[in-house]
Amino acid sequence: MQRKWFQYWFNSPFYHILYSQRDDAEAEFLIDNLSAYLKPEANSRILDIACGRGRHAVYLHKKGYDVTGIDLSEQSxxxxxxxEQKNLHFFVHDMRRLAFINYFDIALNMFTSFGYFETEKDHVNALKSFRKGLKADGTLVIDYFNTQKIIKNLTSQEIKTLDGIEFHLHKFVSDGKIIKHINFEHRNKVYAFEERVQAFTLADFERMFEKSGLHISATFGSYGLDPYDAEKSDRLILICKKA
Structure with a gap:
């Protein structure tokens, strides 16, 4: 089977260089606020879906939870x-085919780690998989960018220099996706990657949740858990339960 863009890009060391400005303080701020809102019991089982290098999972474990992180990227x-230690484990795993049933109290999918697949069926299958992994009263949290604001403020061309590498970024919207082309040179070799993320709105999520047996119990628009505003919010944070 042909590898997809996310299997190449997220497994590349350059992905982590380009996004190295994502700081732990921001991740911890969101986790603190979600913990205060959700009030998980001590030793709750938490799944971090598309955990990357584990910054959310490690912090959740420090707060006393039993945490499992999964990601498709072998390198991450x-x-x-x-x-890893007692009650903190990481596995290479595809979010569409989770092997857990009625196991987790909370599943988290942070920092727009969704919307990568080509078809809605694939996204619904992923959501069904998340749902299956949750206990009957479990909670799913999805943290997505606010598509409307992103599209309204899209800068089509940008250059970022990080670790001596000049990344040339070209962003545009096509076929219902927000696409970013990433081009750069490193040690006399030319590289070209891309990101293709579905421009999902709140209405899209509502439709997919209905198909996958989930419903939204709350929405927030920032890591401070401010109310969601389609025009102004930076994020679309969805708190979901089994329907």
């Missing part, structure tokens, strides 16, 4: 596994 999981 290899990095995260250095932090």
């Amino acid at each position: 999981i290899k990095y995260a596994q250095q932090f």
Whole structure:
């Protein structure tokens, strides 16, 4: 089977260089606010779906929870596994085919780690998989960018220099997706990657949740858990329960 863009890009060391400005303080701020809102019991089982290098999972474990992180990127999981200990584990896994049934109290999908697949069926299958992994009274949290604001403020061309690499970024909307082309040179070799994320709105999520047996119990528009505003919010944070 042909590898998809996310299997190449997220497994590349350059992905982590380009997004190295994502700081732990921001991740911890969101986790603190979600913990205060959801009030998980001590030792709650939490699944971090598309955990990357594990920054959310490691912090959740420090707060006393039993945390499992999964990601499709072998390189990210290899990095995260250095932090493993009792009640903190990381596995290479496809979010569409989770092997857990009625196991987790909370499943988290953070920092727009969704919307990568080509078809709605694939996204619904992923959501069904998330649902299946949750206990009957479990909670799913999805943190997505606010598509409307992103599209309204899209800068089509941008250059970022990080670690001596000049990343040329070209962003545009096509066929219901927000696409970013990433071009750069490193050690006399030319690289070209892309990101293709579905421009899902709240209405799209509502439709997919209905198909996958989930419903939204709350929405927020920022890591401070401010109310969601389609025009102004930076994020679309969805708190979901089994229907």
